[in-house]
Amino acid sequence: MRWACILLPQLALDSVLRGRADPDAALALISGTPQRRVLQTVNPAARALGLRPGQSLGAAQALSRDFAMLEYDPARIERAQQFLAAWAYRFSSHVSLHYPRCLLLEVESSLGLFGPWPRFEARLRDELNALGFRQRIVVAPNPAAARMLANVHDGLAVDAAGLAEALGRMPIERVGFTREVASAFARMGVRQLQQVRNLPRESLAKRFPQDVLRHLDTLLGERPLALRCYAPPDRFDVRIELNFEVESHQALLFPLRRLTGDLAAFLAGRDSGVQRFTLHLEHRSGEDSSLPVGLLAAEREAAMLFELARGRLEQLQVPAPVQAMRLVARDLPAFVPQHRELFDERPQQSLPWEQLRERLRARLGDDAVLGLGAVADHRPERAWQAAPVARSETLQQEAPRPAWLLREAQPLREFAPRILAGPERIESGWWDGGDVRRDYYRVETRGGQRAWAYRRVGDDGPLQLHGWFA
Amino acid sequence: MSAAPVALDSLLDQRRVWRGQAESRPATAQPTGHAALDAVLPAGGWPEAALSEILIAAEGIGELQLLWPTLARLTAEGERVVLVAPPFLPYPQAWLAAGVDLRQLALIEASGRDALWAAEQCLRSGSCGAVLCWPQQADDRALRRLQVAAESGQTLAFAYRPLREAVNPSPAALRLAVDNRPAQLRVLKCRGGLAAAVPIPLAARH
Known part of the structure; x- marks a missing residue:
């Protein structure tokens, strides 16, 4: 050995x-009783000022106050x-x-x-x-x-x-x-x-x-030395005390980078990842502000953890100046590295989609990144969902559907549009309260736009614009 | 009186004669799926790793049908397509009917500068096949950022903008105008060639 x-x-x-x-x-670490404070350690800048370890605090302050x-x-x-x-x-x-x-x-x-x-x-x-x-x-x-x-x-x-x-x-x-x-x-x-x-x-x-x-x-190695070996803890909890009260996000970024870097080093040592961690900002009085950071998958790369925590920190309204910062991670699942091809088709340095998605979510909000899935429903407003489905199932529809759907139908501002096809009756939903009875038309406006518009059955009002054949 | 005949090949080999027209154009890996459009574009398709600007007179005049063949091809190859802040909801059945694999499609909800930021991040990451965005008040600087991001991420970028922006210069590698009356495409600018003067009639639409 x-x-x-x-x-x-x-x-x-x-x-x-x-x-x-x-x-x-210049920085000096002070120890000793309140009656007699002495300098324990000084850094090179403080040494240049003439400070020495073992000096009393009074003598040091007589030399310099900087x-x-x-x-x-x-x-x-x-x-x-x-x-x-x-x-x-x-x-x-x-x-x-x-x-x-x-x-x-x-x-x-x-x-x-x-x-x-x-x-x-x-x-x-x-x-x-x-x-x-x-x-x-x-x-x-x-x-x-x-x-x-x-x-x-x-x-x-x-x-x-x-x-x-x-x-x-x-x-x-x-x-x-x-x-x-x-x-x-x-x-x-x-x-x-x-x-x-x-x-x-x-x-x-x-x-x-x-x-x-x-x-x-x-x-000389003729007699063994019994050593107590280190066993890593099951959670990460590190606190950095700031030496002054911080009010801006910018000043919090440096300790944040340290904390996330430490977390990444800790995770690499344990061969685990982190899926959820909390950042506590401590104030002089009142409750700590806590900032939970959740990820969709376990990660452990320092730059990414920093980027995510930063994105959420920048949106946080901090009620009072911050005195200390603490990062707690309890949930440490096993880290499964992403499967990569040996010969990647994209040779340049690229960010995997998972990391990109986390970065976008961190800045734009957790619900900002959506998928798209088709739902088998005749009603247009219920024919989609914001998450992908494994197999999109669609109804057998002869009539084409528009590429764009308006979230809310609005009156079609067009006098006597040219009707290309229709009416197509969509009548559904009487069982779940979302009852619709509409006649849909494909119309062309005077400007050449092709729209999908409907009129409620038994209603003589203007056509309601619901989509565009883009 | 007459100089000794010189073989043309040897002159060409010595690089003393420059031949003007290249015989064959490099085929792009990104055909648009519209034969008439491919024929007039200098690369024979979308400019790769670059921003293409699509200027539309209004919604609902076939501006998505222009891209659907490309998106269908990309998603079938397993590439991801991101729509950054689309103006309306994509109707899944129509996109499915166009052949787009919805599992490879991602929508990002953002507004204003956040949308530009998101588009730039997606382009720069290099993990997307194509990024579509609808910049609202994009100045020259913002478009240049998108163009540079598309280059560094080797990604196709498409920006939909209103047709009135056609008078402003743009750093995009390709600018296409989609007219409604008559329904036609015009190439306003294309990098690597002269813009075709003749408009392309839009194919019959459903």
């Missing part, structure tokens, strides 16, 4: 920055870790969050699918960068060694033969010993792990706690 360790050196900062539209603006502050939130970091584990689950079935701020993946069994390691690694990095997380990746034959090598290296891949040498060159304070043990080694003149390995085991066991030898054996 080979284990990849993805160390996330800036997890706290990245989990905040990725939710912000301007990641280059930085945003946000609470250092362990719960958010935990959520980000869970999300990343869900993301990593698509690449490997053994994902572990054994070490904090770090993902462990068993990669050897995935190499067959994701190509040789350099390509696989490039893909992991690309996706993490797109998700907005900085990363350091190291591959080693066992998880503990991968984790410790990631302290020093980035992009290193060692096999079982090179492991002892790579570990041997590690500085003693960076291989995961406790601070006391590391300083004790340093005082002994031991600088590298190789020197520890050269010491006799008996004296090590005598002088140091038993954890030291155990850790050493784990690093």
